[in-house]
Amino acid sequence: MLLNRDGQSMSRWNVMQRLNHAVQVAVDSCPGLATRHISPHGIRHTTAMHLLQAGVDISVIALWLGHESPATTHQYVEADLAMKELALARLQEPESTLRRYRAPDSLIDFLRAL
Numbered sequence: 756m757l758l759n760r761d762g763q764s765m766s767r768w769n770v771m772q773r774l775n776h777a778v779q780v781a782v783d784s785c786p787g788l789a790t791r792h793i794s795p796h797g798i799r800h801t802t803a804m805h806l807l808q809a810g811v812d813i814s815v816i817a818l819w820l821g822h823e824s825p826a827t828t829h830q831y832v833e834a835d836l837a838m839k840e841l842a843l844a845r846l847q848e849p850e851s852t853l854r855r856y857r858a859p860d861s862l863i864d865f866l867r868a869l
Contacts, residue, residue, distance in 0.1 A: 770795050803831050808838065 757765040765773070774795055782789045799820065806816050817828040832838065 767795075774798070800831075803828070804835060807831050807835060 757770060759765045759769060771794070774793065778788055778793050803816050803820060806819070807813065813828050813832065814825045816831065817825040820828060822828050
């Protein structure tokens with residue numbers, strides 16, 4: 756929970772106002788921010804993705820975001836293509852060779868008798 760100067764919970768409008776002010780100050784050192792849409796939700800999502808990429812357990816991220824269930828937070832796992840690529844890179848081809856199935860003669864005889 757973010758608090759205002761009176762120690763009360765900040766309203767959504769107040770959070771957006773403070774964020775807009777911070778972005779305007781940051782534009783001086785990072786001009787590219789001037790053309791980007793930056794919202795509290797975007798910061799929340801980006802932070803969750805960074806936590807996930809840093810290896811923080813999804814249940815911890817769910818608690819931090821205030822989600823009732825890690826299933827709600829699972830969307831972040833689905834969204835992270837870099838994590839999917841890393842998981843695929845860990846896979847190895849099986850070393851066993853595949854053999855074609857050969858039915859026993861008794862099965863073939865049974866089928867022919869039908």
